[in-house]
Amino acid sequence: DTAVSQTPKYLVTQMGNDKSIKCEQNLGHDTMYWYKQDSKKFLKIMFSYNNKELIINETVPNRFSPKSPDKAHLNLHINSLELGDSAVYFCASSQGGVGKNIQYFGAGTRLSVL
Amino acid sequence: DQQVKQNSPSLSVQEGRISILNCDYTNSMFDYFLWYKKYPAEGPTFLISISSIKDKNEDGRFTVFLNKSAKHLSLHIVPSQPGDSAVYFCAAKASGTYKYIFGTGTRLKVLA
Numbered sequence: 001d002t003a004v005s006q007t008p009k010y011l012v013t014q015m016g017n018d019k020s021i022k023c024e025q026n027l028g029h030d031t032m033y034w035y036k037q038d039s040k041k042f043l044k045i046m047f048s049y050n051n052k053e054l055i056i057n058e059t060v061p062n063r064f065s066p067k068s069p070d071k072a073h074l075n076l077h078i079n080s081l082e083l084g085d086s087a088v089y090f091c092a093s094s095q096g097g098v099g100k101n102i103q104y105f106g107a108g109t110r111l112s113v114l
Numbered sequence: 115d116q117q118v119k120q121n122s123p124s125l126s127v128q129e130g131r132i133s134i135l136n137c138d139y140t141n142s143m144f145d146y147f148l149w150y151k152k153y154p155a156e157g158p159t160f161l162i163s164i165s166s167i168k169d170k171n172e173d174g175r176f177t178v179f180l181n182k183s184a185k186h187l188s189l190h191i192v193p194s195q196p197g198d199s200a201v202y203f204c205a206a207k208a209s210g211t212y213k214y215i216f217g218t219g220t221r222l223k224v225l226a
Contacts, residue, residue: 100146
């Protein structure tokens, strides 16, 4: 039973399209995150939600919009996809945000924009 | 400005020997440090952590050392096993914040 699950695992699409990635955690955590791992393998935080409230919003183009319908879900919608959006996107969750918490990661979504 | 650095992109070690992975940080507000292990096509999985009030934490074959004055931490794996071959990320966090800052990873290859 996967703790943090992301769908889809692979996403290949054309420039200009709009796509969504879904994330669900069954750990009962109250904080969820989206990370982008680029070609240099650097894991960079994009967004974080705590109890459905946006608490981290890094310098990300506003084509990226996270949505958290409830504590267990954090989806990422990307409008007008660009070549530079090609990366692996990881969802993660943790219990509590500001303490000494461990993050649990999904398996990642590899996005390829053609 | 990268606040967490892993300067060795890769490391090869013979099976049974010690693997030492290093991580440096610049932000003195960081007080919690974690190591994650990542296999291809999987997400990072938590390995071991250390709070800034300690200088060592051990869990089986894995030990993390923290040198606050040098802003340096290291992960020791002994004895190394082929199944340890993976990318290892260190991450750091400051109290009162939600943000984890990750290093760029070190690819460890344990040779049988």
